[in-house]
Amino acid sequence: MERVYIFDTTLRDGEQAPGFSMTTEEKLQMALQLARLGVDVIEAGFAAASKGDFEAVKLIAEEVKGPVICSLARALEKDIELAAQALEGAERKRIHTFIATSEIHMKYKLRLPPEEVLERAEKAVAFARRFTDDVEFSCEDATRSQREFLYRIIERAIKAGATVINIPDTVGYAVPEEFAQLIEDIRNNVPNIDKAIISVHCHDDLGMAVANSLMAIKHGARQVECTINGIGERAGNAALEEIVMALKVRKDFFGGLYTNINTKELYKTSRLLCRITGSFVPPNKAVVGDNAFAHESGIHQHGVLSNPLTYEIMSPEDVGFPSTRIVLGKHSGRHALKSKLKEMGYELSEEEIDKIFEKFKALADKKKEVYEEDLEAIIYEEVMKIEEEEPVKVLHYQVQTGDKLLPTATVVLSYMGEERTATSTGNGPVDAVIKAIQKALGIEPKLLDFSIKALTPNTDAQAESRLVIELDGIKSSGRGVDVDVIKASVQGFVDALNRAILRKNYILSRQRVREEGTV
Ligand SMILES: CC(=O)SCCNC(=O)CCNC(=O)[C@H](O)C(C)(C)COP(=O)(O)OP(=O)(O)OC[C@H]1O[C@@H](n2cnc3c(N)ncnc32)[C@H](O)[C@@H]1OP(=O)(O)O
Ligand SMILES: CC(C)C(=O)C(=O)O
């Protein structure tokens, strides 16, 4: 078994993408999570970039234990000195210095002849070695560089003391077979290559960053540079979660290679980054997207309900994803519907299910997803043939809140026609009003999920609340919409409560019928 080192550059290359800048505190929070995830190296930033980035690298170096902490630096003494200063407090530190090696970069960007680039690379590595014996050297734009020149600069960098040689596909130009050949060629043509670890750093401009990284690993690279959710310059870097899970799921193909990543932390890490940057991954994103373990079509749902392995090559638990999600929509079938109804507590005859299925399909043709509330409406109408009166009705509520006030709410509601009043405080206005409703009813349902979102991007937008609660073992969901977020939350909570109470009554009446043997 051979280890592949995971070098995370979310906080350096990832942060370079427009809209992904993080504050020092946010970078620290992310670095602590990366340490829990088990990455081997955290590239915490580019100390010479700004005072803020210097502070972030310094704070991470002092606070985060476990991984090697690294700072990027140009092949310049001033950059390397700043990197070394920022890293002083680290348990283990690495300086990562780089210079471009392609003709186009050397000619137009650096305006330096190749021999001068060779000299600078060598000097930079030797200078960095004064501060640490862990020095990484990158040949920027390696995939568009001349092979012979690459071999020479790598050899010189290793002689000068580089312990890791990174081969970046800076502009995402390579294709997997060609990139694998480049790694093979470096292994075969750089005489002292055995004294350094080969690393790769791929960009996704043509959507091949992960494929290129994996092929390089297959051909001898033992460090891979990547980012959470694949964030990074332009189209991004290779996604950490995809590389790690590919190595794990396809260990048959990758021949005994392993990483030290605790894959159960992957989803949490991805979501933390989304929350910090305010940028969410697309639903179809591999490994961590909302739909990565969701199934809407009937044939797939039937398969997954019988055995998840029919349509899932990894389990949601493996990556810390909440669970497989069976989504009811127009492509769903009877098996999924039956399973959902059972989960909701309804045990219905085949004839009843047929009726519900017909109505469900008709509804699904009109809307994207059919929720529990929609199914319940069909059940009440088609099976129970009742128009239930809502057991709980909020008649009036009042909330006091402010930056120097303890949020307090008073609620007047009716429960089965009986008027009740209660007052409660809470962490915020929504918490206070929900606690007051619970107090008035003398119940404490568990709040399993609560989200509130604006339906349009204006300050006067309608807010939509969605809640899932559990009352006496019965799970139910509710929804509320209003321009006032507190009112939308109250509506959603009461909606979920009413559904739970009605469902409980239904289950009890069915039980009674079964016990008495009458209809
Ligand atoms: C592929 C990559 O991801 S590389 C990393 C990219 N990341 C960043 O650039 C983020 C941080 N960067 C910054 O904050 C700024 O660019 C700084 C502070 C580093 C430099 O800012 P400035 O001094 O104003 O220079 P500016 O960014 O305009 O130009 C870059 C300079 O660095 C030089 N340079 C670029 N790469 C290197 C290198 N590896 N080694 C030495 N010099 C380099 C360029 O030739 C140019 O030099 P010049 O000013 O003599 O023309
Ligand atoms: C600094 C280097 C490693 C880089 O980010 C790139 O070449 O893409």
Ligand SMILES: [Mg+2]
């Ligand atoms: Mg890069």
